[in-house]
Amino acid sequence: MTNKQPLSTAQSIATHLEQMILDGSLAPERKIPSERQLASRLGVSRAIVREALHELHGRGMIETVHGKGSFVAGIVPTVDESTPLMQLYTGHSRTLYDLFEVREQLEGQAAALAAERATEQDQYRIRKAFEAMEAADPLTNADLDHAFHRSIAEASHNPVLLHVLSSLKNLMLDSVQAAVLNLAHRQAFKQQIDRHHRQIYHAVISRQARWAKKAAMAHVRHVSESLRQIEEQEKRLIRAALEPQPAANG
Amino acid sequence: MTNKQPLSTAQSIATHLEQMILDGSLAPERKIPSERQLASRLGVSRAIVREALHELHGRGMIETVHGKGSFVAGIVPTVDESTPLMQLYTGHSRTLYDLFEVREQLEGQAAALAAERATEQDQYRIRKAFEAMEAADPLTNADLDHAFHRSIAEASHNPVLLHVLSSLKNLMLDSVQAAVLNLAHRQAFKQQIDRHHRQIYHAVISRQARWAKKAAMAHVRHVSESLRQIEEQEKRLIRAALEPQPAANG
């Protein structure tokens, strides 16, 4: 009908990147490789890459910041500091639990969908993330935990779900780290978490959607409740984690 | 604190051209000056012009043909709101259903929480929204439908959930309108939707969380599946909804 002519290089690159974003290969966080990197990797000039990126920008799929890079646009308006929501839970930790409440639902859905839809490649990625997490120190665990959950979210093959979950994670990034760090200190909690992870992992791999969903939801709920429990013990848990290390060594 | 960065040259040129196109300064024929012309006229390099044009192409406002030039895209003035994921499903309608997939979950949760947590004031608001919706014409129904669902989401007293749902709704605003409009035309669908609304309403008001959740989820799923069904009948459903009132009076 219209144009069957070979797409211009920029077009196909844009389409390619778009596909990667939709697939989740490019997570909604800070990830898109630098222009020079893309250029050399794809064997084209930087100008072409820039044109492709502008194309995507026009579609509202990415944002670009001078000096920093290009990022996959978040669905939920990426809250930086000034966002009302941010202050909300910074001051009122209750919102943190609202966050968990929503996350519980979505992680459950993600796990269920992952169990149903994961390709072999997805399963491989999930396994890798899981094994890396198991073999890690409790201290460096935070990122790996994140990676594990994301690998599952990616396997859901629902870009919307992936983006929303990513946004939520961003939203609670600081506090989650505080949580994991603090939970990891307590052997009992950590073991429970590991058990949950194992359950999720096996459920997804063995394609048992219901089980996966339940396990994932239980996991999030457990983390949330553990956190709440701890918070009552040490009220200043989150505040401490958010404050700029007072550099008090003595 | 947000992004007040002076728009890049390419950005402002793109915006400028967009404005001209919308104003009609550039009619939909063989319009847009050549890249070299624009470059010299605007006092920028051709690369910048090309980036701007790609931006517009990404928004679907222009088409470019090798050897001929760039042209204002057909009769379909692009949607002004360039929301992040908006374009996403414009091209890939699959994403629309991903959106519904997530929404199903969250609307269910919202309804359940609303049933549990709604204050008297919430219930009052919900009732008002519901009654307004019932007494309305099928045509003006879209906004009222929106309002009804939001009143429930608000009653969940989970700001995060509200926030996310709001974002998702924004993303599918046009298509939802298309959906409602198209579903409303068909008595069978409309009655089913009304029934769902009634169920949700009563479940929430009578504080039956499980029921509310089920009804809400069924509702979203029904809308999604109805839409899918219709889409197969009339492939151009969404496109039509996105097109500017053809101003066809005769």
Next chain:
DNA sequence: GACAAAAAACTGGTCCGACCAGTGGTGAAT
């Protein structure tokens, strides 16, 4: 060692000039 200042090494933004590849008009050869 701790810490702040300077430097280097990123990132994107812009420009230039060149050349390739389609398109269309003009004029010469037929």
Next chain:
DNA sequence: ATTCACCACTGGTCGGACCAGTTTTTTGTC
């Protein structure tokens, strides 16, 4: 008048250069 080579358009691609922000590393000082 038709045909065809040519040339002046158009967009497509390239490479290198430089500017301007950001982040990391190094360095110099206490």
